[in-house]
Amino acid sequence: MSLLVNTTNCSRLSSTAMAVCSSFCPHIPTRLTKSFPAKPHSLSFKAFSSQASNASSKDELPARVGFLGLGIMGSPMAQNLIKSGCDVTVWNRTKSKCDPLISLGAKYKPSPEEVAASCDVTFAMLADPESAVAVALGKHGAVNGMSSGKGYVDVSTVDVATSKLIGGKIKATGASFLEAPVSGSKKPAEDGQLIFLTAGDKSLYETVASLLDIMGKSRFYLGEVGNGAAMKLVVNMIMGSMMASFSEGLLLTEKIGLDPKVLVEVVSQGAISAPMYSMKGPSMIQSVYPTAFPLKHQQKDMRLALGLAESVSQSTPIAAAANELYKVAKSHGLSDEDFSAVIEALKPKLKH
Numbered sequence: 001m002s003l004l005v006n007t008t009n010c011s012r013l014s015s016t017a018m019a020v021c022s023s024f025c026p027h028i029p030t031r032l033t034k035s036f037p038a039k040p041h042s043l044s045f046k047a048f049s050s051q052a053s054n055a056s057s058k059d060e061l062p063a064r065v066g067f068l069g070l071g072i073m074g075s076p077m078a079q080n081l082i083k084s085g086c087d088v089t090v091w092n093r094t095k096s097k098c099d100p101l102i103s104l105g106a107k108y109k110p111s112p113e114e115v116a117a118s119c120d121v122t123f124a125m126l127a128d129p130e131s132a133v134a135v136a137l138g139k140h141g142a143v144n145g146m147s148s149g150k151g152y153v154d155v156s157t158v159d160v161a162t163s164k165l166i167g168g169k170i171k172a173t174g175a176s177f178l179e180a181p182v183s184g185s186k187k188p189a190e191d192g193q194l195i196f197l198t199a200g201d202k203s204l205y206e207t208v209a210s211l212l213d214i215m216g217k218s219r220f221y222l223g224e225v226g227n228g229a230a231m232k233l234v235v236n237m238i239m240g241s242m243m244a245s246f247s248e249g250l251l252l253t254e255k256i257g258l259d260p261k262v263l264v265e266v267v268s269q270g271a272i273s274a275p276m277y278s279m280k281g282p283s284m285i286q287s288v289y290p291t292a293f294p295l296k297h298q299q300k301d302m303r304l305a306l307g308l309a310e311s312v313s314q315s316t317p318i319a320a321a322a323n324e325l326y327k328v329a330k331s332h333g334l335s336d337e338d339f340s341a342v343i344e345a346l347k348p349k350l351k352h
């Protein structure tokens with residue numbers, strides 16, 4: 001059950017929430033208004049699970065926040081925490097991506113282990129299950145720096161088994177674990193408008209609620225570890241199929257002599273309207289794909305979603321067909337383009 005809370009940004013949090021927020025971000029005075037990133041819309045709705053409605057009521061010690069993984073998503077998320085006054089320590093495999101954040105005031109540690117050891121709560125935003133495991137559990141991985149009283153929040157998109165593996169090892173140190181994959185892409189990450197799909201330790205969820213609210217517009221608490229990962233995969237499975245279907249529509253419109261720009265407009269006014277179509281349609285028509293969500297990650301999510309479906313014998317033929325298109329697009333060197341480049345897999349020159 002969800003409770004909808006009408007709010008604009010942290011400046012509208014309750015005084016209790018603000019007090020907890022400032023305890024996480026010691027440089028934030030109780031009045032937060034100017035410290036938080038501006039939200040693009042003057043009014044937005046925040047959806048919280050019913051259990052989360054008092055999530056900011058706990059009195060926590062001041063927290064040092066770690067952030068591992070500074071790619072398209074991790075960088076702006078960490079940046080929003082820093083801009084909000086949080087005490088943030090960063091690490092990224094490619095060190096140069098830490099530099100802009102260090103310029104903004106972040107501290108740097110040379111390994112996930114050292115970040116986790118020096119922070120109360122550590123977030124991880126990694127590419128895929130393999131990198132999430134490597135950073136959490138590998139040599140000098142975060143698990144080596146975890147102990148009772150600390151928390152690890154994995155916001156990467158991974159499968160249920162991976163999340164359970166990481167969560168289990170983290171919890172074995174006495175620390176808490178929360179999975180919190182996000183819906184929303186590069187721009188929502190920059191604007192602090194992500195949607196968190198969380199599951200795991202409820203106490204950690206409550207502890208980091210104010211931090212999630214800096215980076216996002218809503219958060220769902222879904223129970224035991226795996227539920228957040230699974231929900232995220234279902235959402236992205238739908239999105240991947242939608243994009244593949246939209247691609248077919250754009251190309252068919254053009255083939256029959258109609259203007260695909262008009263199709264985008266027609267779609268935007270009807271029941272199947274989706275921001276994704278209006279945002280990406282115009283550039284797809286021009287065959288340009290500025291990367292917000294890399295195609296390789298969308299294909300990874302289709303693969304993981306199909307595995308999830310297989311595990312419960314759920315038939316997903318549409319998603320399976322869409323996945324094949326993403327695989328074709330990858331095989332033609334489009335992995336690092338935006339996932340809307342899947343349309344290229346339907347063009348004659350790319351046909352096998």
Ligand SMILES: NC(=O)C1=CN([C@@H]2O[C@H](COP(=O)(O)OP(=O)(O)OC[C@H]3O[C@@H](n4cnc5c(N)ncnc54)[C@H](OP(=O)(O)O)[C@@H]3O)[C@@H](O)[C@H]2O)C=CC1
Binds near residue numbers: 068072097156294
């Ligand atoms: N982009 C989007 O719109 C969204 C993405 N997501 C998900 O968020 C996660 C991150 O996505 P995004 O930021 O776009 O991806 P990027 O590819 O931009 O960033 C991936 C991050 O993972 C790191 N990484 C990759 N492999 C390893 C490894 N073996 N060891 C250590 N670090 C590694 C990269 O480090 P390095 O810089 O050194 O390469 C980088 O920090 C993914 O799980 C994705 O599915 C979720 C919602 C939206």
Ligand SMILES: O=CCCC(=O)O
Binds near residue numbers: 157182183185293
């Ligand atoms: O995982 C990527 C999600 C992208 C989006 O929600 O727009």
